[in-house]
Amino acid sequence: MSRVMGRADLLALTVGIVVAAVVTAVPMPGVTAQAAAAFVIAAMIGWIAWQDLRTFTLPDGPLVALALTGAALRLSQAFDLPQEALVIAIDVVLCGGALLAIREGYYRWKGVDGLGFGDVKLAAACGVLVGVTGFAHALLAASAFGIAVVLALSLRSGAVAIDRLPFGALLAPACGLVWVLSSLT
Secondary structure (H helix, E strand, C coil), X not given: CCCCCCHHHHHHHHHHHXXXXXXXXXXXXXXXHHHHHHHHHHHHHHHHHHHHHXXXXXCHHHHHHHHHXXXXXXXXXXXXXXXXXXXXXXXXXXXXHHHHHHHHHHHHHHCXXXXXXXXXXXXXXXXXXXXXXXXXHHXXXXXXXXXXXXXXXXXXXXXXXXXXXXXXXXXXXXXXXXXXXXXXX
């Protein structure tokens, strides 16, 4: 199913491209480029989470903006650009591919979608931002929090009160938290 990007998605994509260009063009001592990147990352994560909570969909523009900003940050800190670009590509394939495999396996096992394709795209974008190891930590945190939410709802009502969970609303903030924590070290 394809859809045309709305104006808001195009705006997010444009902001992501501009910030990515600024981050890669400005030397690292320039705190303003880093601050702009952090602002865009926080805004895109908030947008992704909010839309998933409301509609169980993930917006393409903010996903691409998150990935572009993450790539720009990683490339701006790299000593060997071609090697870092290859590592980023591997991170995208491994992170996105892991959730794609889970999505497809669950569909073949149960006959229904357990994850949407937006979650796969979010995993790829998170892989760009935090790498494979960071994504593993974010996935663990989001999954644990999701289980805690379902358990709390089931204890409160005596039965599981929800039949689906907006996983992107859990994974995006977890990825942002991992990025913040890894930036501190």
